[in-house]
Amino acid sequence: MALRKSASQCLLAFLLLCTAITTDARQDAPLPKAMSLITEEGLRFHLNVIANDETEGRNTPSAGVNIVSRYLATVAEQSGLKPIVPGGSYFQNIPMDVTLVSESRSRLRILSQTGESVFYCPQSFLGTTAGAWAGEVVFVGYGLSVPDKGWDDYGKVELAGRSVIMLEGQLPEGNPLRADRAALATRTSTPRSKGAALVLTVISPEREKEMAARGAGFQITPRATLLSTFPTQNQARISANPQPPARSGQPPQQAAARPAAPVGTAEIRHEVAAAILGISKEELDEMFATIASGKQVPGKAVNKRAELSVITERRPGSSPNVLAVMEGSDPVLRSEYVVVSSHHDHLGMRNGRAMNGADDNGSGTVGMLEIAKALAAAKPKRSVILAWFTGEEKGLWGSHYFVNNCPVPLEKISASLNLDMISRNDPKSLFLIASDNLSKELDASIRAMNDSYSKLTFDYVYNNRAHPDRFYYRSDQYPFIRMGIPGVWIFCGTTPDYHTPNDVIARVDFKKMEKVTRMIYLVTLDIGNKPALLKLDANPEVTTRGKHNTAVDSIR
Numbered sequence: 001m002a003l004r005k006s007a008s009q010c011l012l013a014f015l016l017l018c019t020a021i022t023t024d025a026r027q028d029a030p031l032p033k034a035m036s037l038i039t040e041e042g043l044r045f046h047l048n049v050i051a052n053d054e055t056e057g058r059n060t061p062s063a064g065v066n067i068v069s070r071y072l073a074t075v076a077e078q079s080g081l082k083p084i085v086p087g088g089s090y091f092q093n094i095p096m097d098v099t100l101v102s103e104s105r106s107r108l109r110i111l112s113q114t115g116e117s118v119f120y121c122p123q124s125f126l127g128t129t130a131g132a133w134a135g136e137v138v139f140v141g142y143g144l145s146v147p148d149k150g151w152d153d154y155g156k157v158e159l160a161g162r163s164v165i166m167l168e169g170q171l172p173e174g175n176p177l178r179a180d181r182a183a184l185a186t187r188t189s190t191p192r193s194k195g196a197a198l199v200l201t202v203i204s205p206e207r208e209k210e211m212a213a214r215g216a217g218f219q220i221t222p223r224a225t226l227l228s229t230f231p232t233q234n235q236a237r238i239s240a241n242p243q244p245p246a247r248s249g250q251p252p253q254q255a256a257a258r259p260a261a262p263v264g265t266a267e268i269r270h271e272v273a274a275a276i277l278g279i280s281k282e283e284l285d286e287m288f289a290t291i292a293s294g295k296q297v298p299g300k301a302v303n304k305r306a307e308l309s310v311i312t313e314r315r316p317g318s319s320p321n322v323l324a325v326m327e328g329s330d331p332v333l334r335s336e337y338v339v340v341s342s343h344h345d346h347l348g349m350r351n352g353r354a355m356n357g358a359d360d361n362g363s364g365t366v367g368m369l370e371i372a373k374a375l376a377a378a379k380p381k382r383s384v385i386l387a388w389f390t391g392e393e394k395g396l397w398g399s400h401y402f403v404n405n406c407p408v409p410l411e412k413i414s415a416s417l418n419l420d421m422i423s424r425n426d427p428k429s430l431f432l433i434a435s436d437n438l439s440k441e442l443d444a445s446i447r448a449m450n451d452s453y454s455k456l457t458f459d460y461v462y463n464n465r466a467h468p469d470r471f472y473y474r475s476d477q478y479p480f481i482r483m484g485i486p487g488v489w490i491f492c493g494t495t496p497d498y499h500t501p502n503d504v505i506a507r508v509d510f511k512k513m514e515k516v517t518r519m520i521y522l523v524t525l526d527i528g529n530k531p532a533l534l535k536l537d538a539n540p541e542v543t544t545r546g547k548h549n550t551a552v553d554s555i556r
């Protein structure tokens with residue numbers, strides 16, 4: 001009996017041990033094999049295609065962002081994702097007005113007693129605001145006016161109604177005025193406050209050299225405006241005087257007459273400056289060298305008149321969101337969705353250099369291409385929409401457009417996972433923004449997947465809506481939150497390269513990017529497989545998904 005008792009105790013102990021092993025095994029469920037399809041090599045391959053000089057900074061709108069959009073749609077299709085835009089397209093085109101400076105009709109004329117010289121845009125000058133201005137020329141050197149700090153390029157010079165010409169220049173390292181913002185502000189504010197008609201700025205020798213090397217003039221950047229505004233946008237962003245939409249098929253038209261800016265401004269090349277000042281280019285270089293040595297260049301009146309005429313043309317344009325869906329595995333739940341998003345636009349060209357935006361947001365953009373590959377191998381019960389948004393840098397245009405023109409019912413979207421800048425900074429940490437704003441389950445899912453695999457340290461410092469950097473409002477999760485859809489921005493933080501030409505592939509941490517991307521894939525599976533949509537359990541004012549939430553102040 002004792003023996004039998006002992007044997008049954010052993011059996012019980014054995015069974016308990018088995019249960020324990022099973023339980024442990026369940027807790028540490030094996031990670032899906034498909035996750036390993038997301039690789040550093042794959043991320044690098046795609047990033048090499050989209051974040052290079054040839055895509056010219058992916059401005060909205062531009063050929064560069066269109067080419068990248070085509071690439072994203074092609075790879076998504078190859079991975080088995082289907083179009084979701086009505087009519088069977090991967091592209092959700094966002095209509096906009098595009099204003100361009102007219103090359104053929106804008107002019108800078110310099111008139112003297114002996115004749116006139118005419119300069120053309122963009123080879124010799126670039127003005128950005130439409131209008132016409134004229135005045136006698138006065139040269140003011142570096143154009144700085146801080147008499148109490150021992151530097152005044154204006155003195156008692158009469159500026160009213162004049163055309164002021166100044167040098168872009170740069171003071172030497174260590175000069176206290178070099179980074180004195182208040183002092184530098186006088187370079188534009190002084191001519192304005194003294195009633196100047198026109199300010200012509202002579203570009204730096206570096207920019208002049210760079211343009212000469214390219215054999216090109218200034219870069220004309222199209223300025224775009226959305227044709228309509230949306231209830232998810234901040235009131236402050238809604239224009240008080242929206243321009244009437246231009247209709248497609250119409251010829252380019254002159255922009256609606258606006259009152260001319262009080263002061264006309266233009267940047268000019270060295271040949272123009274030399275002609276106006278009646279000096280050689282070498283003498284002009286010496287002036288820049290004088291400023292670079294921390295000394296003033298004396299101003300002078302020039303017995304010439306400058307007349308600037310900048311004409312802009314407005315045309316209808318558009319830029320695409322790229323949308324693709326991986327249909328869910330469950331016949332019922334596949335009519336519900338998880339949205340994974342990123343923005344594929346960036347800042348275009350600056351001073352002749354492409355803003356490659358490898359981290360911002362090449363990283364999130366290509367992360368999603370690798371997630372597409374993994375979804376093709378193992379997908380959740382719900383459908384997954386991959387949404388690449390355009391116009392984020394302009395003010396979240398693509399995501400506002402998407403949630404206000406959503407191809408699926410908003411009520412059916414469980415959550416939005418937004419990837420924006422996922423490849424830099426401390427390899428072991430990650431910022432989560434808004435993950436617990438509408439649903440505690442969203443934050444819990446990310447934490448659980450992180451515990452099971454990536455083991456990153458989460459930083460919630462930017463999750464504070466009152467944070468001075470206002471990141472909470474600054475990426476594509478925000479329009480979803482305004483619609484009552486739980487949304488998170490997964491973010492590695494900014495660096496000194498943020499929004500500079502130095503945000504390049506060479507500085508990307510592919511290992512970190514792979515880890516973050518895999519983790520997001522796991523979260524996509526987890527939320528996509530849950531028995532129900534994520535509960536709206538974090539904000540008592542937001543208990544259902546839909547447009548009515550845009551009126552809720554607490555999620556603004």
Ligand SMILES: [Zn+2]
Binds near residue numbers: 343360361392420421
């Ligand atoms: Zn970004």
